[in-house]
Structure formats: C-alpha cells, structure tokens
Amino acid sequence: MMRRLLDALYTAAAGLAALSLLGIFLVMMAQVLLRELRMQLPAADDVSAYLCVATTFFALAATFKRGELIRVGMVIDRLRPFPRRVMEALVLVMAAVIMAYVTWWTGQDMLFSLEIEEVAQGTVPIPLWIPKLAMPLGAGLLLVAILDELVTVLRGAKPSYVVAAEERAASGDFSAEL
Numbered sequence: 001m002m003r004r005l006l007d008a009l010y011t012a013a014a015g016l017a018a019l020s021l022l023g024i025f026l027v028m029m030a031q032v033l034l035r036e037l038r039m040q041l042p043a044a045d046d047v048s049a050y051l052c053v054a055t056t057f058f059a060l061a062a063t064f065k066r067g068e069l070i071r072v073g074m075v076i077d078r079l080r081p082f083p084r085r086v087m088e089a090l091v092l093v094m095a096a097v098i099m100a101y102v103t104w105w106t107g108q109d110m111l112f113s114l115e116i117e118e119v120a121q122g123t124v125p126i127p128l129w130i131p132k133l134a135m136p137l138g139a140g141l142l143l144v145a146i147l148d149e150l151v152t153v154l155r156g157a158k159p160s161y162v163v164a165a166e167e168r169a170a171s172g173d174f175s176a177e178l
Helices: 002-036 044-065 081-115 134-154 160-170
Strands: none
Touching: 002 044, 002 134, 044 134, 044 160, 081 134, 134 160
16 A cells, blocks of 8 residues: 555656656747747746756656666675665665755745745746745655665665666666666
8 A cells, every 4th residue: 555655656746747847848839939929938937947946856756766866886786685785775874864954955945935925036926935845845755765765675675776777677778877
C-alpha cells in the first residue's frame, strides 16, 4: 500500500514537471505568435522562469528513483556487498540531511513571500509565493524518495536507482551513464 502511494506521488510530481515543461512551450509559442501581430505577452519571461524552476524541482524525485540523477560511483561501485550497503546508507543519510535543509529553507522563503505579500516586479504582479511553492514541494518529495531508498538499503535490498541502472546496462542502454 505504502509502495503504491509513494510511487504514485513520484509519478504525479513527474507529471507536474511535464505540465510545467509544456507550459514553457506554450508561453514561448504564444510569444512567437503575438510578436507576428506586433503584440507582447505580459510577464512571459517571468512565467517561463517560474515554470523552469517548477519543471526542475518536480522532476527530482522521479529522476532520482530511476537512477538518472548524476551519481559518481567510482568508489562505491567497487565495494563488496556489505561495505557497499553501509556506504550507500551513509551517503543517503547525508543526502537526506542536505535535502531536509533545502526543503526547510525553501519552505521558509515561500512562507516569507506569502507573509509579506511579495509580488513579481515585472509587468504582471504575480504573488511570488505561488511559483516558490514548487521548490519546497519538489525538494520535500526528493527527501521522501531519499528516505524511501534509505529504508530499502537498511532492509538489505538494492536501491531502485541501482536496479534501474543495472537494467539499463543489461539492455545495452548507457545513455544515462557518464
């Protein structure tokens, strides 16, 4: 039950990232069309930037779970199973601490923007807490994904990002490897 819920959360966040990316495309195409009519789309640059941040943060958890974030395994990949599991757990704990910090501070920044009613300085006064919301949500979901993998490692299983990388390698797909 919990596995399905977490996987659904990761998938939903990836869907939001895809919608944000589609939003960037639509804003850019609207700009192109309106330029031909000698018109402008107000706040297009601001909205594109906000959607770019949303795309990035909402995609983090799903990308991590699929093993597609940049990972340097020069040392850990050479370890025997038990030391590797210990090192994997330590790295995941450090990643969790860092992401907890990022989630906390981006959340505080978003709440401060809401509290002071901060708005964009562009042509359209967009309340900035709205685009800033994507950062703590995406970072928080990445934190959940990291803790999810930590539990997997502590139970003695391979983390899903390792399994995904091994499956890609077995099929001859090295596109995500450096």
